[in-house]
Amino acid sequence: MERIGAKQKKMWTINKIAKRINLQNPILIEGLPGIGNVGKVAVDFMIDDLKAKKLCEFESHSYPHSVFINEKNLIEMPIIEVYYKQLRNKQSDLLFLSGDVQPIDELSCYKFSEKVIDLFQEYDGKELITLGGIALKEAPKKPQVYCTGNCAKMIKNYAKGVPVNKKLYGTIGPIMGVSGLLLGLAQKRKIPAITLLAETYAHPMYLGVNGAKEIINILNKKLGINVRIKELEKEIQELEEEMLHETMDVSKSNRLQKIKNKFVNEMNYIG
Numbered sequence: 395m396e397r398i399g400a401k402q403k404k405m406w407t408i409n410k411i412a413k414r415i416n417l418q419n420p421i422l423i424e425g426l427p428g429i430g431n432v433g434k435v436a437v438d439f440m441i442d443d444l445k446a447k448k449l450c451e452f453e454s455h456s457y458p459h460s461v462f463i464n465e466k467n468l469i470e471m472p473i474i475e476v477y478y479k480q481l482r483n484k485q486s487d488l489l490f491l492s493g494d495v496q497p498i499d500e501l502s503c504y505k506f507s508e509k510v511i512d513l514f515q516e517y518d519g520k521e522l523i524t525l526g527g528i529a530l531k532e533a534p535k536k537p538q539v540y541c542t543g544n545c546a547k548m549i550k551n552y553a554k555g556v557p558v559n560k561k562l563y564g565t566i567g568p569i570m571g572v573s574g575l576l577l578g579l580a581q582k583r584k585i586p587a588i589t590l591l592a593e594t595y596a597h598p599m600y601l602g603v604n605g606a607k608e609i610i611n612i613l614n615k616k617l618g619i620n621v622r623i624k625e626l627e628k629e630i631q632e633l634e635e636e637m638l639h640e641t642m643d644v645s646k647s648n649r650l651q652k653i654k655n656k657f658v659n660e661m662n663y664i665g
Contacts, residue, residue, distance in 0.1 A: 405454065405456075405505060406452055406453075406456065406505055407452070408452060408453075408509065408513060409452075410449070410450045412448065412450070415478065415480075417480065417489070418484070418485070419485060419487070419520040420514075420517050420518070420520060421486045421519070421522070422489040422490075422510075422514050422519055422521075422523065423437060423440070423613070424437070424490075424491040424522070424523070424524040424572060425438070425490070425491065425524075425525045426493050426495070426496050426572050426573070427493070427496060428496070428526050428570075428571060428573060429527035429529050429594060429596065430527040430594030430595065430600055430601065430602025431602060432527035432591075432592050432602035433525030433573060433606075433609075434493075435602065436525050436610050437491070437525060439606065439621060439623060440488075440613070440621050441492060443621045443623075444479045446477035446479040446488070447478055448475055448476075448477055449478045450475070450513070451476070452493075452506070454502070454506070456499070457498065458472060458495050473493060474492070474493030475493060476489055476490065476491055476510075477490040484617075484618065486617075488619070489514070489519070496572055506572065507572055507575045511576070511579055511583060511585070514585070515585075521548060521586050522577075522580050522588075523552075523587070524572070524573040524576050524588075524590075525589070525590050525591075525592075525609055526573040526591045526592075527605055528591050529594065529596030530593050530595055531595075532595060533600065534593045534594070534595070535604075537592045537593040538557075538608075539590055539592045539593075540565075540566060540590070540591045541558045541560055541589070541590055542562050542569075543586070543588030543589060544577050544580060544586070544588075545587065552588055556612045556615055556616065558612065569589060574589070577589055590609050590612060592605030592606065593605060607623050607627070610623050611623075
C-alpha cells in the first residue's frame with residue numbers, strides 16, 4: 395500500500411480493495427448512520443442480500459475519535475466503505491456507500507462528499523440516491539416515504555407507480571449530513587440525484603427497520619433488484635419491539651445479538 399504523509403492522511407483518501415472493474419452506468423446508493431439508522435439498515439440489507447463486493451474504503455483523521463467493541467471483545471476502528479454489484483441484463487450496475495459513522499464536522503463532511511463524487515465520476519456514474527430517516531414522536535405503523543432531489547425529472551421517475559410523497563416544503567426541515575450534501579454537490583456537477591426519506595421513531599435506541607423496508611420495496615420496483623426482505627421480517631420485527639425497552643438483555647439471544655451487532659454501534663449517532 396502506498397505510504398501516505400501525515401498531512402495528507404488527515405484528508406480523505408481512498409484505499410482500493412478491488413482491481414479496476416468495468417461498471418455499466420452505475421447508480422450510487424448511500425446509506426450512512428442517521429436518524430433511526432434507516433439509510434444504513436436499508437443499504438446493509440441490500441449489500442448482504444445481493445452479495446455485493448467491496449470496492450474500496452475511506453481512510454481519514456476526520457472519523458470520530460472513538461473505536462467500537464466487537465463480538466470478540468476486541469476493538470475496531472470506524473470505517474466507511476463502497477461496495478459494488480454488477481447486474482446482468484440491467485441497464486445500470488450498483489454502487490453502495492455504507493459505514494459505521496459520518497464525518498465529524500461540516501468541513502470534513504464537504505471534503506468527504508466531494509471525494510465520493512470523484513469516485514462516482516471515475517466510474518462514469520449515472521444517478522445518485524441517498525437514503526435517510528424523518529423523525530417522528532412515535533413509531534409509525536406504516537412509514538411514509540418522501541422524495542426530493544436536484545432533478546425534477548428523476549424525482550418524477552422514482553415517484554411514479556410507488557407510494558412516495560413529493561411534497562416536502564413546509565413539512566420537513568433541512569436534510570443534514572452526507573445524505574443532504576451529496577445532493578447539492580452532485581447538482582453542481584450536473585449529476586441527477588434524489589433522496590428517499592422514511593418516517594421513523596426519534597429514539598436513540600430505535601432501529602427504523604420498517605422505514606428501511608419501505609425504501610427497499612421502492613428500490614426493488616424501480617431498479618428491479620429483488621432484495622428478499624420478507625425472509626427477515628419476523629426476526630427483525632421482534633428485535634424492533636424489544637429495542638424499545640431499555641431493560642432488554644440482548645445477550646440472552648444469539649439471533650438478537652447478531653442483528654444488533656450490525657447496527658447498535660451507530661445508534662448514538664444522530665444526524
